[in-house]
Amino acid sequence: MPTIADVAQAAGVSISTVSYVMSGKRTISQETRDRVEQAMVDLAYSPQASARSLASRSTSVLGLQAPIRAGVDVHVVMQIVAGALKEARVHHHDILLLTSDDAAGVERAARAGMVDGVLILDVETSDPRVGTLAELSIPSVLIGLPEGADQLVCVDFDFEAAGRLAAQRLAERGHTTVALLGAPPQVQARHTSYSDRLTRGFRAASAEVGLTATIHSCPAGPGATEVVDALLTDSPETTALFVHNEAALPFIAARLMGSASPIEIIALSPAELALPVPGVSDVIDLPAEELGAAGARALLAAIRGERQLGAELLAPRFAGEAG
Amino acid sequence: MPTIADVAQAAGVSISTVSYVMSGKRTISQETRDRVEQAMVDLAYSPQASARSLASRSTSVLGLQAPIRAGVDVHVVMQIVAGALKEARVHHHDILLLTSDDAAGVERAARAGMVDGVLILDVETSDPRVGTLAELSIPSVLIGLPEGADQLVCVDFDFEAAGRLAAQRLAERGHTTVALLGAPPQVQARHTSYSDRLTRGFRAASAEVGLTATIHSCPAGPGATEVVDALLTDSPETTALFVHNEAALPFIAARLMGSASPIEIIALSPAELALPVPGVSDVIDLPAEELGAAGARALLAAIRGERQLGAELLAPRFAGEAG
DNA sequence: CTGAAAGCGCTAACAG
DNA sequence: CTGTTAGCGCTTTCAG
Numbered sequence: 001m002p003t004i005a006d007v008a009q010a011a012g013v014s015i016s017t018v019s020y021v022m023s024g025k026r027t028i029s030q031e032t033r034d035r036v037e038q039a040m041v042d043l044a045y046s047p048q049a050s051a052r053s054l055a056s057r058s059t060s061v062l063g064l065q066a067p068i069r070a071g072v073d074v075h076v077v078m079q080i081v082a083g084a085l086k087e088a089r090v091h092h093h094d095i096l097l098l099t100s101d102d103a104a105g106v107e108r109a110a111r112a113g114m115v116d117g118v119l120i121l122d123v124e125t126s127d128p129r130v131g132t133l134a135e136l137s138i139p140s141v142l143i144g145l146p147e148g149a150d151q152l153v154c155v156d157f158d159f160e161a162a163g164r165l166a167a168q169r170l171a172e173r174g175h176t177t178v179a180l181l182g183a184p185p186q187v188q189a190r191h192t193s194y195s196d197r198l199t200r201g202f203r204a205a206s207a208e209v210g211l212t213a214t215i216h217s218c219p220a221g222p223g224a225t226e227v228v229d230a231l232l233t234d235s236p237e238t239t240a241l242f243v244h245n246e247a248a249l250p251f252i253a254a255r256l257m258g259s260a261s262p263i264e265i266i267a268l269s270p271a272e273l274a275l276p277v278p279g280v281s282d283v284i285d286l287p288a289e290e291l292g293a294a295g296a297r298a299l300l301a302a303i304r305g306e307r308q309l310g311a312e313l314l315a316p317r318f319a320g321e322a323g
Numbered sequence: 324m325p326t327i328a329d330v331a332q333a334a335g336v337s338i339s340t341v342s343y344v345m346s347g348k349r350t351i352s353q354e355t356r357d358r359v360e361q362a363m364v365d366l367a368y369s370p371q372a373s374a375r376s377l378a379s380r381s382t383s384v385l386g387l388q389a390p391i392r393a394g395v396d397v398h399v400v401m402q403i404v405a406g407a408l409k410e411a412r413v414h415h416h417d418i419l420l421l422t423s424d425d426a427a428g429v430e431r432a433a434r435a436g437m438v439d440g441v442l443i444l445d446v447e448t449s450d451p452r453v454g455t456l457a458e459l460s461i462p463s464v465l466i467g468l469p470e471g472a473d474q475l476v477c478v479d480f481d482f483e484a485a486g487r488l489a490a491q492r493l494a495e496r497g498h499t500t501v502a503l504l505g506a507p508p509q510v511q512a513r514h515t516s517y518s519d520r521l522t523r524g525f526r527a528a529s530a531e532v533g534l535t536a537t538i539h540s541c542p543a544g545p546g547a548t549e550v551v552d553a554l555l556t557d558s559p560e561t562t563a564l565f566v567h568n569e570a571a572l573p574f575i576a577a578r579l580m581g582s583a584s585p586i587e588i589i590a591l592s593p594a595e596l597a598l599p600v601p602g603v604s605d606v607i608d609l610p611a612e613e614l615g616a617a618g619a620r621a622l623l624a625a626i627r628g629e630r631q632l633g634a635e636l637l638a639p640r641f642a643g644e645a646g
Numbered sequence: 647c648t649g650a651a652a653g654c655g656c657t658a659a660c661a662g
Numbered sequence: 663c664t665g666t667t668a669g670c671g672c673t674t675t676c677a678g
Contacts, residue, residue, distance in 0.1 A: 375672055
């Protein structure tokens with residue numbers, strides 16, 4: 001493997017000139033630049049990450065702590081990771097994978113200087129990691145909205161606004177009694193905060209627009225149909241459902257297809273998951289990939305020292321409609 | 324951040340002694356060792372990855388090229404990644420994420436010396452990456468079984484044996500006419516090789532045990548029911564299904580619940596996905612997490628120079644039965 | 647059993 | 663506009 005010294009020699013310049021050609025941190029005559037670049041190509045040179053990192057005291061690596069395990073929202077996690085990775089690569093950064101299972105992992109990676117910052121997924125309302133993160137010598141960004149969010153950099157989807165948006169849409173459509181079918185009980189129990197925020201927005205806006213709204217949690221899979229049946233029995237005047245549970249949505253929709261009274265369904269879900277489901281009239285997109293990208297952008301900004309503490313919320317919008 | 328020099332000074336020894344205490348590469352008196360370890364704890368020392376890597380010419384990082392995108396098998400990919408990550412951590416290694424979308428990514432990471440080896444997922448039968456990998460200066464392991472597998476290190480599930488196992492089980496159960504419901508057409512078109520191998524094993528063993536077997540590909544989701552309907556019309560003598568499509572399985576099972584003639588279903592799927600589906604009598608587990616772990620183990624062995632080229636296949640077994 | 651010291655390949659002053 | 667050089671923090675000979 002050629003080193004920077006080989007390139008310098010081949011181009012007939014000093015080592016520092018080669019370095020400055022790469023970094024662009026000082027002006028180089030076009031002629032010299034050409035010779036150096038030609039030499040780099042000829043030798044198939046690529047700078048060594050560890051040497052660069054040792055000298056510059058910065059890796060070009062972001063840590064990503066994600067819940068890599070079986071679970072309801074694998075799909076969403078994947079998309080967030082995909083978005084973060086793509087955005088990181090655009091800015092010439094790589095991603096080191098850290099799991100939520102390995103609580104000390106983030107600190108370990110930070111202390112070893114393996115990463116310039118960390119992006120944390122799967123944040124809970126009152127998250128024990130929050131304290132540790134503030135102690136870290138490197139910046140961190142959370143995807144989620146825990147308590148104490150103003151002391152951290154957080155990025156999340158605006159679930160509360162999404163709840164409001166859904167209620168408004170249902171009111172516009174002329175409904176008067178509606179129901180929110182939310183996450184499975186286990187998820188709610190984990191207090192990831194988003195179902196609380198969604199419910200709050202939906203409740204508040206329903207009250208404002210004169211909608212009678214009931215709230216239900218709903219298991220994934222076939223079990224969802226039982227919840228629907230119970231709901232239609234208990235409040236038969238319900239004419240519309242707002243479903244925030246992509247794993248239950250197909251079953252709910254299928255159950256209502258055969259129903260005598262027409263019931264409208266709108267959903268909050270990654271658009272490509274909910275749009276194909278027959279019987280769903282409107283979808284508020286959960287922009288998971290964009291969320292990952294926004295998280296990575298915020299982290300990169302924080303690393304550059306250009307990011308203030310506080311939360312940034314992505315505005316909801318209906319799939320297929322202008323934002 | 325304290326350096327190795329700080330530790331040496333605090334312990335009253337030389338830098339090299341501290342280094343050797345960490346690496347264990349030469350014998351150190353218990354007394355000295357204790358003093359050094361105490362100093363490390365007192366100073367909360369952690370060695371810096373980039374310096375270590377520059378001097379030792381090895382990172383403790385594995386590259387993982389995974390298809391991080393929306394798709395049918397997100398769940399399986401997640402599990403493989405989880406298994407690889409867990410195994411890597413056990414051996415004090417980290418994982419740098421690389422996407423399949425970024426074809427040059429593996430080479431880039433290798434040339435920059437960011438990783439000691441790469442684990443490649445989502446391998447296709449005739450994979451263009453295979454050539455590039457052989458040129459790499461670092462070892463690589465594929466999870467999958469492409470052409471030319473004997474020139475590489477490959478780890479995969481033994482789909483052919485799984486096909487045979489399924490046919491044998493169905494014959495034991497007294498069936499005479501059976502059907503294989505496989506992956507969606509798009510997946511088959513991608514030639515990831517596993518559906519071919521599964522089919523080959525199923526066909527061969529069926530012939531051996533005198534089973535009449537038909538093969539069908541099957542879309543994920545509700546569309547699967549149509550395939551089942553067509554199948555039951557075309558070959559009404561079919562009494563058992565072997566399903567290799569976890570996304571279609573619940574729909575197939577649901578469709579057959581109401582069927583007049585009892586049809587047995589066995590499945591090839593991650594066990595925890597298929598076992599809860601009512602009406603499925605036996606499940607050949609697709610040990611995705613174990614596959615990821617085996618891949619990581621093989622890669623670590625290759626890095627140590629202890630791994631021969633060639634394929635390693637994980638034997639199939641029924642969930643809940645001894646292997 | 648332990649120390650001294652020469653790099654590893656790069657960045658970024660400092661010096662022209 | 664370009665060159666010289668002192669580190670960055672560690673591993674690993676070479677010398678006791």
